[in-house]
Amino acid sequence: MMPASSTMSKESASYDMAEFDQSAIFLYLDGHDQEQRQTLNIFPSQPMHVAEPIPAKGVSMGMVAAMMPNGNSSSPRRQEEGGQRSAPPPPAPAVPLPNSAKENRSSLTKKEATSGGKGATSGDQERVRDPKTLRRLAQNREAARKSRLRKKAYIQQLETSRIRLSQLEQQVQVARVQGVFLGAGEQPAGFPSAPSPAAVFDMEYGRWVEEHSKLMFQLRAALNEHMADEQLQAFVNGAMAQHEELLNLKGAMARADVFHLLSGVWASPAERCFLWLGGFRPSEVIKVMLKHVEPLSEGQILGIYNLQQSVQEREEALNHTMEATQQSISDIVAAPDVAPATFMGHMSLAMNKVASMESFVLQADGLRQQTLHKLHHILTTRQAARCMVAIADYFHRLRALSTLWVARPRQEDGPGL
Structure with a gap:
């Protein structure tokens, strides 16, 4: 203290x-x-x-x-x-x-400082911790995940189908243009049956006839309405392109099966009667054209006359060559005393002659193409349009004649016949 x-x-x-x-x-x-x-x-x-x-x-x-x-x-x-x-x-x-x-x-x-924030989120925490709410949220997430997976699978399936369809279209296009047709023993997966070259060509020719008829109908209407030369030139160019397409199809068919093309079974019976080396005769087309494109100038008449002379000369040359080839094939096949050992040798010679006939058909198609192009250069735009319409009408009337001939009424045979 x-x-x-x-x-x-x-x-x-x-x-x-x-x-x-x-x-x-x-x-x-x-x-x-x-x-x-x-x-x-x-x-x-x-x-x-x-x-x-x-x-x-x-x-x-x-x-x-x-x-x-x-x-x-x-x-x-x-x-x-x-x-x-x-x-x-x-x-x-x-x-x-x-x-x-x-x-x-x-x-x-x-x-005290944190009491306000905790009170604001207490209700949300209680709702989130509710088992029913948690279960419902989990179900929603699972349903959304499955929906995304189904959508992704559907998109992949569509893409695969599109790629497969593109591949099939390319195969058909190759077979159509190049003449590479599938054989009976080379059927890929997905094809129920491989079509023959003749069936493919007949189908494509029928499609070509339909499209060409539609274009000629439009060209005839344009001529009747006196449209300008620029519009007529577009229709003429379209007609020339269609003829080029037909020649390409026939060239592919000649390489695949020249007999089918020469027989003319793809055409109507009346067309088959006037068939020349798997198509129309160019000199005959010039004669048809001269009846529908008048009047012509002196220069045009001279040019068409010279064209007709050269076309007829080449037709005669192809005719002689084809006749000589046919006679050679006939002689090889009809040769006497053919031993079984030499039979295949004779057949190989005949097959070589048949292969040469393919080149004759291609030369005839080239002459048809050159004739149409030269007529197009000689004539004016309106005259060339009339020429295309006249040629189309000519073959259309031949097909109509065949249809009428098949549907004609036939007389019943007599009892004695």
């Missing part, structure tokens, strides 16, 4: 220092109070729930209580108005707060 005199001296010394510091603080608070009276502090600078600040070690509890607006001590201005100034009570000794109290206050502040 310390003596009483020393204790009293320490208290008086601390009291004098506290009185001096407190008076200065009162003057500061008095000026600050006047500033707050002029402006109402609606928005405080600190939240209301913040804990009270902890005083420093050098500041006593009495000084803190004096600085509080709701404390027991009054400001110097209020004491002057009352006419009395009471002496301040002796300050209490500064007692430091324990560490546990600081931690409790800080944790309380953090809980």
